[in-house]
Amino acid sequence: MARRRIALSQNFLHDPAAVRLLVRTARIRPGDLIVEPGAGEGAITRALARAAREVVAYELDPRLAAGLPRRTSAHPNVRVRQGDFVRARPPREPFAVVGSIPYARTSDIVRWCLDAPALTSATLVTQREYARKRTGDYGRWTLLTVTTWPRYAWRLGGRIARQSFTPVPRTDSAILRLERRTTPLLPPQRLPAYRDFVAHGFTGTGGSLAATLAQRHGQRRTTAAFRRLDLAPSTPVGFVPPDQWLALFEAVDVPPRDVTPV
Structure with a gap:
């Protein structure tokens, strides 16, 4: 089991305070459609379901995906999708992405979010170093951030200690938030x-x-x-x-x- 989790880069966020911080940072409204990449054991999924109109939860691991309907049975507004999130077709209606994502898939998931025409925001738990680099927290700015800046604001959210995950990763995490600008900075x-x-x-x-x-x-x-x-x-x-x-x-x-x- 542990080997499978390592192979899929699975570190499950189990700390209730960290889950609440993630949901609060996402600024979810009751009418929102939320898409969650890497739902895992459903701790974040259930919290999202309590705040949003509908949650579409993606999980690549077949065993975990099979268990999600039972784990979220108290929330009929959750739809489980077994498969690779980055191969999914984004919703046509406005939606937000919220989740604690596999570190190894961070770049692919972020790029999927940036390319989704109807995305309003993405609030993601990533490695802290990744989040700090993309938001200029080191005093430097990356090509990806600068290129997408006219359409998206990149913001660094709260820090999440590595002990908040099972298994415990080597580094701390942070919340990275991408917000699509209602009015782009360039035509x-x-x-x-x-x-x-x-x-x-x-x-x-x-x-x-x-x-x-x-x-x-x-x-x-x-x-x-x-x-x-x-x-x-x-x-x-x-x-x-x-x-x-x-x-x-x-x-x-x-x-x-x-x-x-x-």
Whole structure:
């Protein structure tokens, strides 16, 4: 049994206080549809069911999935799905993702959430280091966070001690919250150009972000933008916060003008 749990990267959150913290951070409303990845033994599932209109609980392990209907029998608003969460088709109606996810599947689950058109938020228990890196808590920002910033806010929630899990993992966890912005920080037609701008900036050619951007956008325009933002030209790419990335993009990446045929 223990070997199977390790193979599936299963660490079950059993601490009631930590479960309450997760549900509280998710800001669930009575009419919400919640999708839970990795329901495990159902401790979080039951708490979600008490707060939401409906919970769709995914569990990859057939044995655990078979036991979930019994464990959640007091909550008729729970639907159990045995299978791989990241292969599931997301709901078409607005929904939120809440769960304590397998560490080994974190990147895949986060990417699934970011790609789901109707997702409103994702509140996930992840390794603490992962959550801190993606939310800039080390003073650095990742490519994924900066790229998705116009559409999603990344927030670091509370810390969850490793003793809150069975079996006990090697590291502490934290709550990572992704919130889809009701109004994107850029118009949809500008998002592809912004993503390309960020991808180019993160290549690091030239040794600093200013040097990299100058190669494509010109030294004069780039220098003026950094001066306007009071951003040192020598700043390494990872130390530039997402809001300054947006300001740089709007300053140096001038969109082409519409040409009306005569």
